[in-house]
Amino acid sequence: MDGNSIGKAFVLTCFGESHGTLIGAVIDGCPAGLPLKEEDIQPELDKRRPGLTGIGTPRTEEDKVEILSGVFRGYTTGAPLCMVVRNRDVDSTPYEALKSKPRPGHADYPARVRYGGYNDYRGGGRFSGRITATYVMAGAVAKKLLRRFNVEVLAHTIRIGRVSLKKPVSYEEIRRNVYENPVRCADSETAELMRKEILKAAAEGDSVGGIVEGIALNVPAGVGDPIFDSLDADMAKMLFDIPAVKGVEFGAGFKSASMRGSENNDQYVIRGGRVVTLTNNAGGILGGLSTGMPIVVRVAFKPTPSIRKRQRTVNLERMEETVVEVGGRHDPCIVPRAVPVVEACIAITLADHMIRVGVIPRVLK
Amino acid sequence: MDGNSIGKAFVLTCFGESHGTLIGAVIDGCPAGLPLKEEDIQPELDKRRPGLTGIGTPRTEEDKVEILSGVFRGYTTGAPLCMVVRNRDVDSTPYEALKSKPRPGHADYPARVRYGGYNDYRGGGRFSGRITATYVMAGAVAKKLLRRFNVEVLAHTIRIGRVSLKKPVSYEEIRRNVYENPVRCADSETAELMRKEILKAAAEGDSVGGIVEGIALNVPAGVGDPIFDSLDADMAKMLFDIPAVKGVEFGAGFKSASMRGSENNDQYVIRGGRVVTLTNNAGGILGGLSTGMPIVVRVAFKPTPSIRKRQRTVNLERMEETVVEVGGRHDPCIVPRAVPVVEACIAITLADHMIRVGVIPRVLK
Amino acid sequence: MDGNSIGKAFVLTCFGESHGTLIGAVIDGCPAGLPLKEEDIQPELDKRRPGLTGIGTPRTEEDKVEILSGVFRGYTTGAPLCMVVRNRDVDSTPYEALKSKPRPGHADYPARVRYGGYNDYRGGGRFSGRITATYVMAGAVAKKLLRRFNVEVLAHTIRIGRVSLKKPVSYEEIRRNVYENPVRCADSETAELMRKEILKAAAEGDSVGGIVEGIALNVPAGVGDPIFDSLDADMAKMLFDIPAVKGVEFGAGFKSASMRGSENNDQYVIRGGRVVTLTNNAGGILGGLSTGMPIVVRVAFKPTPSIRKRQRTVNLERMEETVVEVGGRHDPCIVPRAVPVVEACIAITLADHMIRVGVIPRVLK
Amino acid sequence: MDGNSIGKAFVLTCFGESHGTLIGAVIDGCPAGLPLKEEDIQPELDKRRPGLTGIGTPRTEEDKVEILSGVFRGYTTGAPLCMVVRNRDVDSTPYEALKSKPRPGHADYPARVRYGGYNDYRGGGRFSGRITATYVMAGAVAKKLLRRFNVEVLAHTIRIGRVSLKKPVSYEEIRRNVYENPVRCADSETAELMRKEILKAAAEGDSVGGIVEGIALNVPAGVGDPIFDSLDADMAKMLFDIPAVKGVEFGAGFKSASMRGSENNDQYVIRGGRVVTLTNNAGGILGGLSTGMPIVVRVAFKPTPSIRKRQRTVNLERMEETVVEVGGRHDPCIVPRAVPVVEACIAITLADHMIRVGVIPRVLK
Secondary structure (H helix, E strand, O other): OOOOEEOOOOEEEEEEOOOOOEEEEEEEOOOEOOEOOHHHHHHHHHHOOOOOOOOOOOOOOOOOEEEEEOEEOOEEOOOOEEEEEEOOOOOOHHHHHHOOOOOOOOOHHHHHHHOOOOOOOHHHHHHOHHHHHHHHHHHHHHHHHHHHOOOEEEEEEEEEOOEEOOOOOOHHHHHHHHHHOOOOOOOHHHHHHHHHHHHHHHHOOOOEOEEEEEEEEOOOOOOOEOOOEOHHHHHHHHHHOOOOEEEEEEOOHHHHHHOEHHHHOOOEEEEOOEEEEOOOOOOOEEOOEEOOOOEEEEEEEOOOOOOOOOEEEEEOOOOEEEEEOOOOOOOOOOHHHHHHHHHHHHHHHHHHHHHHOOOOOOEOO | OOOOEEOOOOEEEEEEOOOOOEEEEEEEOOOEOOEOOHHHHHHHHHHOOOOOOOOOOOOOOOOOEEEEEOEEOOEEOOOOEEEEEEOOOOOOHHHHHHOOOOOOOOOHHHHHHHOOOOOOOHHHHHHOHHHHHHHHHHHHHHHHHHHOOOOEEEEEEEEEOOEEOOOOOOHHHHHHHHHHOOOOOOOHHHHHHHHHHHHHHHHOOOOEOEEEEEEEEOOOOOOOEOOOEOHHHHHHHHHHOOOOEEEEEEOOHHHHHHOEHHHHOOOEEEEOOEEEEOOOOOOOEEOOEEOOOOEEEEEEEOOOOOOOOOEEEEEOOOOEEEEEOOOOOOOOOOHHHHHHHHHHHHHHHHHHHHHHOOOOOOEOO | OOOOEEOOOOEEEEEEOOOOOEEEEEEEOOOEOOEOOHHHHHHHHHHOOOOOOOOOOOOOOOOOEEEEEOEEOOEEOOOOEEEEEEOOOOOOHHHHHHOOOOOOOOOHHHHHHHOOOOOOOHHHHHHOHHHHHHHHHHHHHHHHHHHHOOOEEEEEEEEEOOEEOOOOOOHHHHHHHHHHOOOOOOOHHHHHHHHHHHHHHHHOOOOEOEEEEEEEEOOOOOOOEOOOEOHHHHHHHHHHOOOOEEEEEEOOHHHHHHOEHHHHOOOEEEEOOEEEEOOOOOOOEEOOEEOOOOEEEEEEEOOOOOOOOOEEEEEOOOOEEEEEOOOOOOOOOOHHHHHHHHHHHHHHHHHHHHHHOOOOOOEOO | OOOOEEOOOOEEEEEEOOOOOEEEEEEEOOOEOOEOOHHHHHHHHHHOOOOOOOOOOOOOOOOOEEEEEOEEOOEEOOOOEEEEEEOOOOOOHHHHHHOOOOOOOOOHHHHHHHOOOOOOOHHHHHHOHHHHHHHHHHHHHHHHHHHHOOOEEEEEEEEEOOEEOOOOOOHHHHHHHHHHOOOOOOOHHHHHHHHHHHHHHHHOOOOEOEEEEEEEEOOOOOOOEOOOEOHHHHHHHHHHOOOOEEEEEEOOHHHHHHOEHHHHOOOEEEEOOEEEEOOOOOOOEEOOEEOOOOEEEEEEEOOOOOOOOOEEEEEOOOOEEEEEOOOOOOOOOOHHHHHHHHHHHHHHHHHHHHHHOOOOOOEOO
16 A cells, blocks of 8 residues: 555545545544434544634635535445545645745655656645644544543643643643634733744744644543554654644653653543543553553644745756745644644544444444 | 554564463565575574673573474465474462562553453463564564565664763774674773673663664665554564563654754765765655665664562452562563663564565465 | 445445435545546446437436545645436336336345335435446446556347357457447347347346356466455455345356366466466365465346336235336446446456555555 | 464464474464463374375374473463474485476476575475465464354365365264365265375376365354354465465355356244254355354365476576486375364454454453
C-alpha cells in the first residue's frame, strides 16, 4: 500500500487534494446496524472551521458532508461507507510562484523528490491540513460507534506558543467550554491569553505552535494488540499522521523520564468493585493494552510553516539560492482547528481496536 | 493480524516468550543478495547485554543468535529469514506469587483481561523487555542493508532520571563512546553522573527512567509514504512498541509548540551542490517524507516498574486490596539497554520504507 | 479489513451499491507520471455494456466515469485515484417483494445472515454484478500502466452453455473480433451459435453459463511473490471475486490431472536469444512466478441465478416454504459482459505484482 | 510483504527451505484458551508421509513437530504459535548439476530470474512441496479450533491420471477409508486402480496428476468477507499456493458453465427448522459467503514435473540448449500426499474467516 489507508478492522482510506474536486473518506469495517446520517457528521466538520474572526484562515470553508454509500434506510449496512466534501472557494494562483521554490517547513521539497514533480502542489495538495477533514468525517462515525459502547473522546488546547494551561480542568469543563472559544481551551482566562498570543504572532507575519491533549473515557481494560499493534503505538501513528505534529506522549510522557519508579507506577486499588489505579501516569495504557483508566495523550504541533516573513529558500529548477514570502491565506496557528482532528484520530484508533478484540461486534444489536 | 508483525516491505514477525523455549524473529522481504552471517547479528545483541556490574539485571543473558532460514552460501536468498535466541538461566518461581497480584506499572492486569488469564505470565511473557532482542536481531539485518546504501543509524542516552546531557556531542563522539560506558552516553562525565543516578535509585530499591536520542544519517530525501504511512508515524509506532516508552518526538519536538514559525522553519540553502537546511528543527522529516537532513528522534522511557519498594495492588482472584514487593532480577534503569533497541527500530522502519519507495531494490547487485 | 480492498502495491478499494448513489473505486499505489484521463477509462466501461438487443439487461446503463482525485494536469500524481460512476435508471420496486424470500443462487440468504438484515438488498446491493464496473475502471488504469511496459491483456468467450469454441483463434483474431459481436467470441460462426444459445434460454425464462479465457502477453519472467502471494493464487483470488465465478484454471488446468509428466512439462528451448518453452501447459506460471510465456487462465461462470421460472424458496420472516419467480431486468447470460471484467482482474493483479517486484517503478520516467 | 504470510485474523507465516535447517510456521491470531500439544499436530503431519512402499518418495521424512512458543500449560496463550520440523536425511548433491539447467515444469527458471540467482535451489528450496508441511502444521491447529465449533474438514482423492472415482462416497466412507489406503481414495476398488496407475507411470520413469476434493461440514451460514475477501476467493488463493495446483472449482464448478440456471440454482426448503438447499451446486458458497451447506471444492494437480525421462532444457549460463534427466527421489504422483494439505488449506481459510466475522472469539471459553 501507498499509505492512504489505516487500521485493520475499522479501515480508513482517504483521497482527494486541497485544491482538487473534493476530499473523501472510505471506511471499510464499520459494523452494520449503526444509525447514521449526514447530521451526525456535519457538527464534527463544523468544529474544524476557523473560529474567531482574525484567527484562522479567512478561506470560507463551508464543508458540507455527503454520504455516498454504506448507509441504507438510516443504518450502516456493513458495506464501505464513502463520505465526501467538495472543495470550493479555491484560488490556486499563489502556488504557481512557489512551484520551484519550496516553502521552508512544508513538504514541498521532499514531495517533489518523492513524486518526481508530478504531485499536485496547489494548496499543498495531499500534504495540506485540509486532508484532516477526512479524518474528522471518519472520526465522527467512530465517535458515534464508541458512544454506543459508552466510550467518550475529548480534546482541548493546553498550550499555544508561550501560553500554557496551568490550572486543572475537569472533564465537564472540557465538554462544556472547549468549542465555546476560538482557541479550544477549557479555561476561559487562559483561552483569552492564547487568543492574544496568536494575534500577536499574526500581526508580526509570524505563527505559533501549541499542544493538544486528548482523552478517552470508559475504554474497557484489555483493548489493544501487542506487540506491534499496541494501542499506544497505533494511536501515536495516527496522531503523527496529522500534519505539523512533532511529538506525542502518553500519561506522564517525557516527564516520566525524570521520575522514580515508585513515583511513576500507578498503584492498584478497588473502587466501586472495579480495579482502578490511584494515579494515571500510564495515561491509561500499559504494555500496549488499555487499563480501564482514562487514556491521556498529548500532541505537540509546530507553528504553521506558512508565514509572511521573508525566508531563505532555493529555486530547484535553477539550483540557486533565493528568498520566499508566503502569501495566500494561512492560519497563524493551526492548533485550535487540530483539536477535533485529535479527537478523530483517538476515536478511529479505538474503534479499530475495539472491533479487533471483539468488544464491538460486526453487527450491532 | 494480532499485532505480531510490522512493516509492509521489510516485514518483521516476532514470537516467543521471556521464559519459554526461545524468542525469534522472521523477516519477510529482506532483499536477496545481502551477505549475512550470525557474526553480523551477534554484536548488536551483545550491545543489549547488561553493562557495568551493579547496573542492570544480574541474569546472565548470553544471547546467541542462530539463523535458521533465508541464507544460502552466505547471502540472503529473498526467502524469509528466521533468527532465534534460546532462553537460558530462567527462574520462573517468583512469578507464581505474582500471578493474581498485578505489579503496578506492568502489563499484568490488562494482559490478564485481554487473554482471559491464558497468557504466559512468567517473566512478563510476551510483555517482557526481553522480546526487544528480536527487534535487535531484525535491526542488525536492517542496519547491514542500510549501510549498503550509505545510511547510518546511531543512538545515545541523553537523560537518566534527573541527569541530562547538557553539552553538544558530535556524531563521531556518539560512534566512538556510546558503547564504551555502561549508560550509553556519548560524554564520559555525564555518563558517570548517570551511572550514579542509577546506582542511587537501585540502592533505594527504586528505579529511574530516561531519554534516548536516535539519529539516522544520509537517508535520501523523499523516503516515506504519506498520508498514513508517513515516515515519522511509522517510526513512532515502532518506537512505542518498545516496552516502557511513553513519549516520542522528532527534531524540536515538544519544544516547537512554544516556537514561532520564523524560528522553527528550517530555511533552504545549497551546500556542495545539494539542497540542505540551515537548521534541522524538523528532525529530517517534513510531511511524512525524509528531507535528506539527519533524522533525529527522542524517546522517553519510564522508570522500570519492577521495584523492591512496597506498593499497593489487588488480588484479582479474591478481588481484595493487598501489597506487593517485586523481587526477582530487574534493571533499576532499562534505558542503557534500550539504546540498541532504538537503533533497531529506526533501522527497521527505514529499511521498510526505502524498499517501499524503490530506493532499495528487491535483489541487490 | 472487511474485504473491500485488494492488492498490496496497486491497491483497489471499491464502494457503492447497485441501487445507491454511485459506485466507486480508489486506487492507492498507481505510480506517478502516468498520463490519464476519463477517455482512457470510458471505453473499458463501454465494453461492459449490454451488447445486442435481446441479449443482456435492458437497463440502460450509461456508465459515465468521473475521475475525482489523483490526476493533475493530465498525469497521475501518486496520490489515490478516485473514480466513480453514478447510478441512474434505477427501479428498486421489485426487490421489496424479494426482501424476505431469498432468490436461489443469489447471495440474498447468506448476506442477510452475515449483515443481520441491514444490507442494502436493492438490486443485490454490494452483491450485484454491477460492482464489477469498479473493477473495470481500475482495470483500465492497470491496462494503461501495463501497456507502458509492453504487457497486453486479452479475454474472450470460449463457451456459452453447450456451445464451445472448437477452433483455435489467434491473438490477432481475439484483438480484432471479440468486441465486434455481442457474445465476445473471437470466431464469428461460434459467436452466432452462442448468441442463439442465449436467446433460446431467455425465451424459456431460463439462463446459461459459460467460460471466459484470459491471456496476458509479454509479462516478463520472474513476476510473483511466492509462497502465499503467488501470481496464480492472487489472480485466481481476484477472478473468484467476480460474482458467478465457480472455477478457475491455468494452462492445461483440470486436464493436467489426467496427463503424464512427460506430456505436461513444458520443455525449454532458445528462440531469438530468449528462453521459451515448446508448449505452455503451465499457462505462463510456475511456482507462482511468471515464466515469460503467455499467461492463460480460464474462468467458469454459472448461469445467471435470476430467472423467470418458478423456484422453491423460503419466507425467512415466517420461516415457511414458498415459491419465487424473479422478475426485473436480468441478463440471461452474464458471460459476455464478464469478458472485460476478466481482463480487468488480470491487469490489476499484474500491475500489483509488477510494482511489487520493482519491474514497474513508483514514479514513471 | 513478500508473500510468506496469509490470512488476516488467523495469520500463517512460514519459513524454511527443503534442504535447510528446518521448516517452520508461525500462527498469529490463534485464540487464547485452545488446548494444544504436539500430539495434536503430529498425526496430521504423519498423513503427509509417503504411503505404500513403491509409491512416493523414498526419502524418509520423519517429520517431528516441535511447538516453540505460544502454548503455556497446555493451552494457547494468544501469543504467536511457532512450530517447526527439522530437516533430516538430506542429499543435495543431485541439485548441483541442475543449477544452471532448469527442470521443465519446475520453478527453477523463473525463481532464478526473480531472485537474481541467490535462491536456495537445493531440493527446490522454498519452491519444494516440502514447504506444505508448514501448511499442515497450521492446518492441524485450525482443525482443532474448528472442531470446537463443530466444523469438520475432509478431503479425498477423486482422480489419479486416467482413473477417476465414479461412485458416490459418503462422508462416513471418507472419514473411515481415506487414510487406510496409499492413494487416499474413499473407495477401495478405485484406490487399487489408482495405485496401479501411479505404479505404471513410475515404471516408465514418468508421473501422473490427479484431483482432490475437499469438504467442510457444518460451517454456519454467513461466513465470508465480500467483495475481495470472499470465502471462495480466499480459499482458492490458499489452494493455488499448493505447488502443482492448476485448477480450483467450487460445487458444480466448470460444469455449471454448461448448465441452465433452472438446473444450477439450489432451491431453498426448510428441513428440521433450518434453511437448506435441495441441491448444492454452489458448493456451499454464494456471493462469497457460506450458505450453511457443505463447502465442496475440487483441486486439480498436475503430474510431478521431476521425471527420469529425458527432456529438453537450456543451460542458462552458456545460453545453449541441452537435455536433462531428473534423478533424485521424487514422487511419481504427489496427489495422495496433497490430501492432508488440501484439508489444511480449507481449515486455515475457515479459521481465519470465522474469527473475522466473530463466530470464533479471540478468547475461548
